[in-house]
Structure formats: structure tokens, C-alpha cells
Amino acid sequence: MTGGGLSFLHVQYLAIGALWTVCLSLIAFLGGGVAGGIVALCRISPNPLVRWIAIAWIQLIQGTPLLVVLFVCYFGLSIFGLELPALVAAGIAMVVYVSAYLGEIWRGCIEAVPRTQWEAAECLALSRAQRMRLVILPQAVRIATPPTVGFMVQIVKNTSLASIVGFVELVRTGQMINNSIFLPFQVYLLIAIFYFALCYPLSVWSRRLEQRLQFDNRPFSESPILP
16 A cells, blocks of 8 residues: 555554553563663672673673674574574563663662761671662662663663564554555654653653752752751
8 A cells, every 4th residue: 555644543553563662661671670780789799700790791782782782682593593583582682781781870879879888887797788788779779760760761762773673663663654655754753753752751750850869969058947
């Protein structure tokens, strides 16, 4: 079918693609969050070998385009006889990509906890695991929340590259519709609107969390005087 304009069926089809984009984003964030937490803890490990392995992982992934990671996961693993579906390959690639970035973000947030907190925990004769679990990580989570939410926007937008390996998400759906009706401006404008609807609330949430963190961290002298 050629010609014509965008119909409700086309919009509905794009909405289904947007749902798959959200699905892949959740896989990337949840899987990458678990892996990123491990990378962050390895990055601050007292063991030099573990630290260097974590550094090498971060440098390797951050120095490699996500598109290459997608190709390696989809085509490279087939060399070893692993024929992965597009969703699985894209999910693995996104988890690998997100783990390196979240690992480094969270490492910085852990080290941003004031040194006095580390020293106070040591004075309480807590083990390293207890210091991290009871004192450091609760404060690091509070610091890490705004940049983590902000990075979720990048995760959502980067899922568009999964169309390269055949995963039918929002962009791939738009490509299929455009090949049918040949209205690229209308189709990709609608795709942009869908991405904006997904990403803008996350951006607003990230800014509000950052403002709240700055408000909570004000010196006592700047705090409002209580009656």
C-alpha cells in the first residue's frame, strides 16, 4: 500500500513499538543496575586486581560504541553456535552497556559520601561489609538517585539502535510504516513525539530530585528557622 496518510492503525502500531521500547529499557535498567552495582563495588574494592578488572571493563565498554556491542551480541555469539532472538541479544547488549556507565556513576556517588562518615563507621568497629550496608550505601543511594534517573533517559533513547539487529521497537516500527506509506516526515515526527512523551517525565523527575538533594544538603544556617 502506498500513499495516504497516517491512520489510527498506524498510531496504534507505533504505540505497540513504544511498549517494546519500554520493555527493552526496563531490561537494560534492571539488568544493568544489578551488574552496575557489582562493577561499582569492584571499582572500590581493596583488592587491586579486582579494581583493575573493573576499570578495564568500564574503559572497554565506554570506549566501544553501543552499535558495535549490539553487533557482537547478535552476530558474534552466533559464531559459537548461540543463535539468540533479537530481544535477547539486544537485552544483553544493553545490560552490558548500562553496567559500565551505571557502575562508574555509582562509584562516584559512593566516593562522594563524606570521608568523616567512613571514619565514623570505622570507629564503631564495623566490618567493611557492615560499613557499606549500614552507613555508606544508604547515603550513596540518596546522592545517586538524580543522575541515575537522568541516565534512564539515555537508556530509553539508545534502545533505538536495537532496530539494527531486527528488534521491532519504536524506530523499527516507524521504518516499517514509512516503507508502506512513504511519509517520512509525519512518521518520524510522531516517533519523536512518542520519545518525548517517554523521556520528558524522566528529565523533569531527575531535575526535581536534584533540586531536592541540594535543598536537603544546605547548611544549617541557611535552613528555614523553625518556630
